[in-house]
Amino acid sequence: MPEQDVRLTQPTLKVLRFLLEKPREGRSGAEMSKATKVGSGTLYPMLARLEAAGWLSSEWEAIDPREAGRPRRRYYKLTALGQNNARAALAELQVAAGEPAWMS
Amino acid sequence: MDVMIAVLIVIVSFAASIAGNMLANELYDQAPSFARWLIDRAVMQLPDDQRDRYREEWVAHLNELPGSLAKLCHALDFNLRAARRVAIEQKRLHSNLNASDERAQEVTMEIIKFGIKLRVAHMVIPLAIRCQFPKIRLLWKMIDKMLDSAFKYRKKYNATPEQMSRWWKQAERLLKENVRTHEPANATKHFR
Numbered sequence A: 001m002p003e004q005d006v007r008l009t010q011p012t013l014k015v016l017r018f019l020l021e022k023p024r025e026g027r028s029g030a031e032m033s034k035a036t037k038v039g040s041g042t043l044y045p046m047l048a049r050l051e052a053a054g055w056l057s058s059e060w061e062a063i064d065p066r067e068a069g070r071p072r073r074r075y076y077k078l079t080a081l082g083q084n085n086a087r088a089a090l091a092e093l094q095v096a097a098g099e100p101a102w103m104s
Numbered sequence B: 001m002d003v004m005i006a007v008l009i010v011i012v013s014f015a016a017s018i019a020g021n022m023l024a025n026e027l028y029d030q031a032p033s034f035a036r037w038l039i040d041r042a043v044m045q046l047p048d049d050q051r052d053r054y055r056e057e058w059v060a061h062l063n064e065l066p067g068s069l070a071k072l073c074h075a076l077d078f079n080l081r082a083a084r085r086v087a088i089e090q091k092r093l094h095s096n097l098n099a100s101d102e103r104a105q106e107v108t109m110e111i112i113k114f115g116i117k118l119r120v121a122h123m124v125i126p127l128a129i130r131c132q133f134p135k136i137r138l139l140w141k142m143i144d145k146m147l148d149s150a151f152k153y154r155k156k157y158n159a160t161p162e163q164m165s166r167w168w169k170q171a172e173r174l175l176k177e178n179v180r181t182h183e184p185a186n187a188t189k190h191f192r
Helices: A010-021 A029-036 A040-052 A080-096 B002-043 B048-063 B068-130 B136-157 B161-182 B184-191
Strands: A056-060 A074-078
Touching (some): A010 A029, A010 A074, A010 A080, A029 A074, A040 B048, A074 A080, A074 B048, B068 B136
């Protein structure tokens, strides 16, 4: 996996914070968009970038779309690299903002 | 006259409100299929191998939204922003992969080149010692030059490492054949 530049913008940090709440659970794009209020036009390019950088992994929902009568969701979750980097980025931000790190 | 105009205005506004209401209902009913059409158009901006994935993912996203208007707004967002920007990310990823492929090919070439040098040395140096050729370093420089020019051609013809290996095997066979022809007695000793 090539090393990619991950721009840590405000929406990216929101999404990372949301994913860090339950890092072992996969979250769909719709869930993320609803929880973080990040629009789909910003969310999906960001997810593609984070996935390319190895911070996220994604997989299809384990259902048969014909039986379920709806398309499968794509679930995203943080990789070990993503968890470490996201925690570091959020901690750095808290220190920079003057908020004590232990209050997170 | 004024009464007539007033009645006309009432009739026209009544008809317009009914027509507007019908149009709004029609649009509301058609919104999901229009949203679906927008997504189909959006994924056309993506690379071929990504279209099915994002079509299914984005339609699933729309299904989770309440109301036709929200679906339409998100579909517009997918069409106007998401697809174009995901396509840019995919393009960037592929160009990075190509760059790393190119680098890997360069490294492979250098390894092949080094292997060829060792094999040439293994063939030529014993021969030079046997013939008491005084300048082995000069011989080594000649080998170096020969290989450099061969690898320059690789770039010109965009040859792959496999093609270069094949080329070297042919060259080696010819070289052995030439040595055999000139010094048949030594061929068995040095090259078998």
